Amino acid sequence: MPSLDPAEWQALSLTLKVAATALIVTLPVAILAGYVLARLRFPGHGILNGLIHLPLVLPPVVTGYVLLILFGRRGPIGSFLEETFGITFAFNWTGAALAAGVMAFPLMVRPIRLAIEAVDPKLEEAAATLGSPRVVVLAVVTLPLALPGILAAAILGFAKAMGEFGATITFVSNIPGETRTLALALYTATQTPDGELAAFRLTILSTVVAFAALIASEVVARRLARAVKGGA
């Protein structure tokens, strides 16, 4: 197997870092949003649902531009975060993670919502009669039973985060070692004269990584399904 050159290593490790960060930060929020949409009824339910799904239907460039306006150095949120916590998103890998997370978010909420809706509310009722507050019901009954769906959401989100392009390049540009993920590196290669070989190698690399993630998730999903359904 041909070894990776330093630039490829850099793109690969950056991509994994960006996607993992995006997933870790976004998943809890997605679970909360999925639970709220599945189990709570309140005025504004439809509007919240629409807002959550907005990045799915907007052109990614628009999402990236909105992020730039809001989270850029001079943006209202971006300047506040930089002054208060010293967190910078603009032209930083954290910005790439933010863009990837925002784009992956609606894709993750949907399967989580469906999985939570599929949990029998009668079991939650039974848990309540046994003395459990809502948080305990959520932690010991609802979420464990929805775990296969949550895992599916995580895989979908991770894959989306790894491949995010439009919002990322608009928001944080294409800086080697900082924001140039595999997708951006591949795009760069296609724009470079004599870049066919580099593009081909990156294509193979992306495919291998995605396939490995898919296999790993299959294994975990099967174990989870067995644990949740609980055979003999």
Add this chain to the structure above:
Amino acid sequence: MIDISILGRAGDLPIAADFHSSEGVMALFGQSGAGKSTITKMIAGLIRPDAGRIAINGDTLFDSGKGIDVPVRRRRIGHVFQEARLFPHLSVRSNLTFARLAGRRIEPAAFDEVVELLGIAPLLARRPGSLSGGEKQRVAIGRALLSSPRALVMDEPLASLDPGRKAEILPFLDRLCHESRIPIIYVSHALEEVARLADTLTIVSQGRTVATGPIAEIMTRLDLGVATGRHEAGSIIEGRVVGQDADWGLTTLSVEDQLLQVPSREIAVGATVRLRIRARDVSIAIGATDGLSIRNRLSVSIEAITDESGPYAELLCRVGRQPLRARLTRASVADLDLHPGKTVTALIKTIAIDRREITGV
């Protein structure tokens, strides 16, 4: 002590429940769709009544006048649902100790006692998915008992089981009902279960509690035929075992100093038992009753006679103080000139008494 007086709705059906009991097992009896489950859910706090009061052992759980509405998780009503509702991802043991996750204490001794009472020790390591219907229901009962409840509500725990499974679980319920130190509300539409397990009976018809009181009294009420079903109408009789005849397979009871022979049950001499006699299995004779195969001939006095539509008439008689219901044709009532106050002989075939409906008290 159960103190319930509530108004509410179940879909289009108005609910008006009013019943009280001092101790033991209270049965809520009525046909499917009568609103029994809604009433139990209101007691558990899963459905909110529009108005009224719910108190168990003097603790008020709901009082619309005082603005009290204790949330489900703090009501401490152990609820056994028709479908066992076990948590499929947890082992039987974890299901049983689930209340611990909610911060309730489960003494190891109490755990062992419940496991022994329900005979579920061999199931502890298994998952609910691999249990039979009867086993699931026993675990569900155990789980409710181990949530340190102030009362136990069982909503048709046997309704979804086939007759074999019912027979398997009834002895456990027997023990539970007779040994329990907390009030039990037992919901059923099967009269034989109610007759076997309950001390007090409340009849629910079209969302309303139409009668409530000691089981023997309520089961012999003539005006409740619609709610209980004509075919099943009968009376609960209590007696003391005075003899066992293994040769003939008969157990002899003393009922108000008269003898009653029933198919034999292994119950010790001297013990008090309860049995149900269906009204249609009781015949009435005046004068001599020689040359009959019927073994039980109780001297009773007629208290009331109710004519019904068609050929039927219902008699309420008294064996001493205990009520006995008989179902005759109106023609017989006329032919024998039966009227309240008259003393007659009630004839009851021994084999008409279902041995499964004879239980120790």
